[in-house]
Amino acid sequence: MKAYLTKRYRFSASHRLHNGEFSEDQNRAIYGKCNNPHGHGHNYALEVTVSGQVDLRTGMVYDLCALDSTVHRAVIDRFGHENLNYVKDFAGIVPTSENLAKKIFEILKRELATVTLDRVKLDETSQNSFEYAGDSELRY
Amino acid sequence: MVYLTRKCEFSASHYYHNPEFTPEENRRIFGKCNNPNGHGHNYTLELTVKGDVNPKSGFVVDLKELKEILNREVLDVMDHRFLNREVPEFAKEIPTTENIAISIWRRLCPTLNVAQLHRVRVYETPDLFVDYYGEE
Helix, strand or coil, X not given: CEEEEEEEEEEEEEECCCCCCCCHXXXXXXXXXXXXXXXXXXXXXXXXXXXXXXXXXXXXXXXXHHHHHHHHHHHHHHHCCEEHXXXXXXXXXXXXXXXXXXXXXXXXXXXXXXXXXEEXXXXXXXXXXXXXXCCCCCCC | CEEEEEEEEEEEEECCCCCCCCHHHHHHHHHHHHCCCXXXXXXXXXXEEEECCCCCCCCCCCHHHHHHHHHHHHHHHHCCEEHHXXXXXXXXXXXXXXXXXXXXXXXXXXXXXCCEEEEEEEEEECCEEEEECCCC
């Protein structure tokens, strides 16, 4: 039986949305308040969904401790309490939540080699969330 | 096709243990969840059914009937129970969130003649849930 396991994590980070190739006016027009030169912060909520056959011996799709350890090491410790504009993953990339969701998915895809990573969902605020499933369609 | 989700909660205790493992293996694999006296959760079940809207009633499903089925097949069975000891399928299967979701699907499938099952989602905690879509 195939099941989908989702765990939610939280981290706080700051960012500024700015593209050096745009003029100051373009940046303000496109990014609005998010272009404030001093940046601003979010309490991000991250949902990681993995899927697979339920192991008949353990009753689990994947070892939760292993998932926690991987996500904390590869994502939370990497981005938590950072200014994303200064994190090397975002050199030359605007650290929007779209790009952050994609980046997190790519990192975890590499790290979670023994289970299928289905989807990453990032809540930037209680009103905005971003989901990324790589090359696959999202399943609801 | 319209998807309708009904949410309900139940409180239950469980522990994780496979008698085919050694005590050391059980402790290593399941950690604190292996405590034989069990521990508890407030589970949340989100049941999603799907179907076309009935042109006369405007319903995908009569929620009164759905609620009755959920009470009978899930809540009466699992609410305020020690899952390992009181729910028949968990005498042999480990009552992980995955197996609870699958168990609920199996219990509802034959009786849910009022709508088509789409997804069973079980939250063990607000930050941990499993989805089952009936796939083998």
